[in-house]
Amino acid sequence: MFPYSHRVHQDAVPDAPALQVCDLVAAYPGTRRLALKGVTLCVPIGARVALVGHNGAGKSTLLKAVAGLLPVRSGSIAIYGNPPGACHHRVAYLPQRREIDWRFPITLRKLVLTGRYVHLGWLKRPTREDWQIADAMIDQLDLSDLRHRQIGQLSGGQQQRALLARALAQEAELLLLDEPLNAVDAETRTMMIQLLQMLRQEGKTVITATHDLGRLETDFDGALYLAEGREVEPPPGTFSGMKVGVLA
């Protein structure tokens, strides 16, 4: 009834890719250093794309810019043909774990429920359906026994799964995952990879930041290699797959 953003929900532009980034330049507020120095990227609907690079290469920055968390200095971003923020419920963003205050007194179930808030807006309380969706995602990520636990009392892998459950509860079309497999246990890793495959079958688009070159070929359709805020050629012998950037 009263959406958080004043912008009107817009329909996807027909035939537009899930994400089109053109010559994007961005910097963190209050800093002069450019974190992205002209990145171009096109991700078709339903693709699984990896952003690969070392820490500080610009992977997280690119995801943040697409999520509308960073102002764009120049260049453009189009999500299903619309500017970022035109339709908040269409984009889900999975932050790195350190961006959340895990000591806050809230249960895992409530954390996952916050994925539904974009559909509620101001004043409206979560409905029974919202709780059901949150619970279904919790079950899917095998967290049912932990649903009433305070979020700080979960292991790192469980926290990461909780964040993914929230991103799924949002029922977004485009998922932006920032290092989802960073420092998680083998069980969580397997579960998350299976889920990403399932999302692909549902026609969702997934863009994942990673610095792990190991499983790119099996888990992704394409990859964009970044270094110091620019796209770089894939290192010799590494996976490139579907063309998503400007370089081969």
Add this chain to the structure above:
Amino acid sequence: MDWLIAPFRFGFMQSALVAALLVGIVCASIGVYVVLRRMAFIGDALSHTILPGVVMAYLHGWSLPGGALVAGLATALGIGWLSRREAIREDTAIGVVFTGMFALGVLLMSTARSFRDFSHILFGNILGVTGADLRLMGLMTVSVLALLVLFHKELELTSFDPTHAEVIGLKASWLRYLLLILLAFAVVSSIQVVGVVMTSALLITPAAAASLLTHRLWRMTVIAVGVAVLSGLIGLYASFYANASSGAAIVLACTGFFMLAWAWHALHQRLSQPQIEDVWN
């Protein structure tokens, strides 16, 4: 047990009781957010910066709570605005505004006849609560509680995950302003009870004690309100029977409850050490 009931045969003690209840409820329930969002310093600053507003109102014969409210809102918005700029860090900005405004208040007081007139503003006097004070406190309490309930979902989300809030188009800075404004309301309503110097204790200490006892937000709020209201009562008796400063007695009672909570927490941790390790491994 007559000594427990006897004081409330007096009208001024009945008013004081209602004041202790209202102020305990409003300060503790908002204090939970102040503690969880690590805004303790800003809460302290806000209570001090209303001094020039109160003194100015006193010297010109305006309404004291009115002066306090204007100064409180100006500070709340000023700090919120300053901390958006990256040029100086937030705690530095608060430090500058807080000491400057407090000094202005002291300077204004020194131009008046004597400091004595202002002791009840500085240190509070719960036994001197008037009907008008009570109406103001009631109004503030109802508005603060209503807004906390209406915007609970958003306050909670922006407290533990402002990034997700921004991604879904919810401006975390708006909720911050809202909280600062509510904080100004709470501070204004509690000056009469504990004074500007000690108001922040009523905001922070009950919530801090509650945070040691539970991992649930609503339980934390209930415990914090309980601690604040009980402390208010203890202060009331101390004032009545020992002629002690009501503000100081209330704050010390809060501190006592905090120490009890701390002891319980430490004991509990020691007893359940193996289990806690279990959770983290």
